Amino acid sequence: MRIAISGGHVIDPANDIDAVVDVFIEAGRIAALGRAPKGYKAERTVNARGLHVIPGLVELSARLGEPGYTHKGTIASETRAAAAGGVTTLCCPPDTLPVIDTPAVVELIHQRATASGRARVVCLGALTRELKGELLAGMGGLRQVGCVGVSNARVPIPNSEVMRRAMEYAATIGMTVFLHAEDPWLAAQGHVHEGATSTRMGLPGIPETAETISVARDLLLIEQTGVRAHFCRLSTSRSVAMVAEARRRGLPVTADVSIQHLHLIDEDVAGYNSLCHVRPPLRGRRDRDGLRKALRKGVVTAMCCDHQPQDQDAKKLPFDATEPGVSALETWLPLALRLVNEGVLDMAAAIAQMTAAPAEILGIEAGTLSEGATADICVFDANAQWVLSEDSLVSHGKNSPFLGETMRGRVCYTLLGGAIVHESA
Amino acid sequence: MTARDLQINEHGRLQHFITVEGLPRQLLIDILDRAEGFAGLGGGRAVKKVPLLRGKTVINLFFEPSTRTRTTFELAANRLSADVLSLNIDASSAKKGESLLDTLRNLEAMHCDMFVVRHNLSGAAHFIATHVSPHISVINGGDGRHAHPTQAMLDAFTIRQHKHDFRMLSVAIVGDILHSRVARSNIHALRILGVPDIRVVGPHTLIPAGIETLGVRVFQDLEAGLRDVDVVIMLRLQQERMRGALLPSSSEYFRLYGLTEQRLRVAKPDVIVMHPGPINRGVEIDSAVADGSRSVILQQVSHGIAVRMAVMALCAGSQTE
Known part of the structure; x- marks a missing residue:
């Protein structure tokens, strides 16, 4: 189908475009920007006057409920939520049930995503078998079926020898290792940041060193093994500074932070608000400001929303017994725009960190509006205001700490491969 | 919701007693004064039964073992003429089967008026207070490392x-x-x-x-x-x-x-x-x-009875408004 998007303000950071231009789509791809190709006749014209047109967002971590946790979400429900949030590519971490450590699980996820047709889903394969941190997973086979990287998800690998060998093996087959830095002993029984707030609430805390010690070890192993690595969801200023230093030395490392950690702090957990139970935990104000600064300076190269839908029961317990995570796909863009409004980032940088940057980390062709690129596009109204409620969430997970808040920025159209997969008046 | 908003009702009276944090000084003084009356200080012995909680049902919900706290709460409720039921629930077996909310709903259906809760997890009493029906008062008998x-x-x-x-x-x-x-x-x-x-x-x-x-x-x-x-x-x-x-x-x-x-x-x-x-x-x-x-x-230990009577009486007072 030939769709023309006319009169919108196009921001395509990868191509340095920030101007009002028309976008012409044909056969699922971007046919042209600006002037229509010769003989192009649009079958549908989307009037984007007053709206922004950007590449579809690329999410580095979306738990989809399948396989194994369909009471929390399904690939159908969560890709629908993605479309509603302007997200066109989702990267699924390997902590499904069963774990993504065999090609069959990858194929199942790909098939269901294709059947849903509302977002692309790529997978991270397991780094160790069953994520147990003991034996290497069959990374070569996982790569063959399309895994874009390997990871042990949030399950720590305490044995440094196993971590070293896993990195060496991943380097051998050219796969990026996605790391969650958390020392299991220091994190122990904790669910919140260790500090005045955890002490006041009587909750066991996770100290900053649980993250920094693990980052330090992994950076040394990255240097030793030469593997390309990505640190997922850094939460402290100290650890982003360590990654920045490693990047200056030329190590092939990148890092992301979640949009929740850019807005919320440990004090938001007060009143035992389980909707603010996330992993790694929300840190103090100083850490949040440090993460914002790192994002601005490009030390942290990407933002993500760390989507994790939960069933109602998982959050309706005393705090320590609840499960972590935020249903975040549909608030990602408005919360990023909030960062722009607060002067943390300019619009083009914010868009880059949600599109081209994560696509580059995943090593996939996505996140740009280059001519010839797949037409994954998000069209949004930066000024439209709406109130987030359980009813407004398309995701099966209603677990958002931002419920009741006014969001600025509404996704009007989402296109996947040139087809409109979400449209709101 | 702040602890204070949760504990004090719209009439400024004590609805739940979850934590001391954030409560006004005068309220603490009221509890102490009330307790002094119950302690019958002149004779140095506790007063006999008073009818303040007559017709009310108090459920002691203990997810963690306790002797002193549970028994003094029982005695306190008895001396206020309430009907008292003490339930010791093994937290680990509770986790396997019925959820905490299900347990609460069932007990609520038995028309009780007050829960005294002890739990090994911080925030448990706060959680229960935010989820019970509005006519029920929750008194924290100790939650994790948080409050007693x-x-x-x-x-x-x-x-x-x-x-x-x-x-x-x-x-x-x-x-x-x-x-x-x-x-x-x-x-x-x-x-x-x-x-x-x-x-x-x-x-x-x-x-x-x-x-x-x-x-x-x-x-x-x-x-x-x-x-x-x-x-x-x-x-x-x-x-x-x-x-x-x-x-x-x-x-x-x-x-x-x-x-x-x-x-x-x-x-x-x-x-x-x-x-x-x-x-x-x-x-x-x-x-x-x-x-x-x-x-x-x-x-x-003996003051525990008078003080718990005072807290229960104050919470019950907020219910009658």
Whole structure:
């Protein structure tokens, strides 16, 4: 189908475009920007006057409920939520049930995503078998079926020898290792940041060193093994500074932070608000400001929303017994725009960190509006205001700490491969 | 929702008693005054039954074992003429089957008016208070490391009996502050009541991060911490702390932090020694001190009944409006 998007303000950071231009789509791809190709006749014209047109967002971590946790979400429900949030590519971490450590699980996820047709889903394969941190997973086979990287998800690998060998093996087959830095002993029984707030609430805390010690070890192993690595969801200023230093030395490392950690702090957990139970935990104000600064300076190269839908029961317990995570796909863009409004980032940088940057980390062709690129596009109204409620969430997970808040920025159209997969008046 | 918003209803009355933190000073004074009436101070014995909670049903919901707290709550409810039911629920088996909310819904269906809750997880009482029907009051009988507000009030009651004016006092809380809900609630209560000098004393491993933000001074040395204090509150040291690499041994703990007559000499001559119980003789406290003339440990236990009667009566009062 030939769709023309006319009169919108196009921001395509990868191509340095920030101007009002028309976008012409044909056969699922971007046919042209600006002037229509010769003989192009649009079958549908989307009037984007007053709206922004950007590449579809690329999410580095979306738990989809399948396989194994369909009471929390399904690939159908969560890709629908993605479309509603302007997200066109989702990267699924390997902590499904069963774990993504065999090609069959990858194929199942790909098939269901294709059947849903509302977002692309790529997978991270397991780094160790069953994520147990003991034996290497069959990374070569996982790569063959399309895994874009390997990871042990949030399950720590305490044995440094196993971590070293896993990195060496991943380097051998050219796969990026996605790391969650958390020392299991220091994190122990904790669910919140260790500090005045955890002490006041009587909750066991996770100290900053649980993250920094693990980052330090992994950076040394990255240097030793030469593997390309990505640190997922850094939460402290100290650890982003360590990654920045490693990047200056030329190590092939990148890092992301979640949009929740850019807005919320440990004090938001007060009143035992389980909707603010996330992993790694929300840190103090100083850490949040440090993460914002790192994002601005490009030390942290990407933002993500760390989507994790939960069933109602998982959050309706005393705090320590609840499960972590935020249903975040549909608030990602408005919360990023909030960062722009607060002067943390300019619009083009914010868009880059949600599109081209994560696509580059995943090593996939996505996140740009280059001519010839797949037409994954998000069209949004930066000024439209709406109130987030359980009813407004398309995701099966209603677990958002931002419920009741006014969001600025509404996704009007989402296109996947040139087809409109979400449209709101 | 802040703790205060949760606990005080629209008429400014006490609806739930979850934590002392954030409560107005006058409310704490009201609890102490009420308790004084119940304690029948003239004769030194508790009053007979009063009909304040007649026709009401109180359920003691204990997800964690307790003798002292549960029995004093039972006695308190009995003396207020309430019907009392005590349920001991093994938290681990509860986890397997019925969820906490299901348990609550079932008990609510039995038309009860008040829950007294003890749970091993911090925030459990807060959670229950936010989920029960509006006519039910929740009293926290201790949640994880978070709060044990009735213990703090009975400690304040005991201190007031002996020292009269909170605004002149130095109070040292000694021991495992990290795991102690009693310490946290005591700190809040003493601060609100105007105690100018609150100290926590213990090894670095048992002092939680940022405790100074609650308004206390931290001492690692016992003697320095006890110097010139009017009140010493000793905390129980759980044996399992040795396993978590927090302490080398109970004998070493006693050597450094055990309260002995000798050590107590640096405190004020009229110092009183308190302990929430159960005590570990020879671990955190020497028998000579525990049973000595400055110990008010058993008075604390009997004051527990009067204070819990006062808290229950105040909460029940908010229900009748």
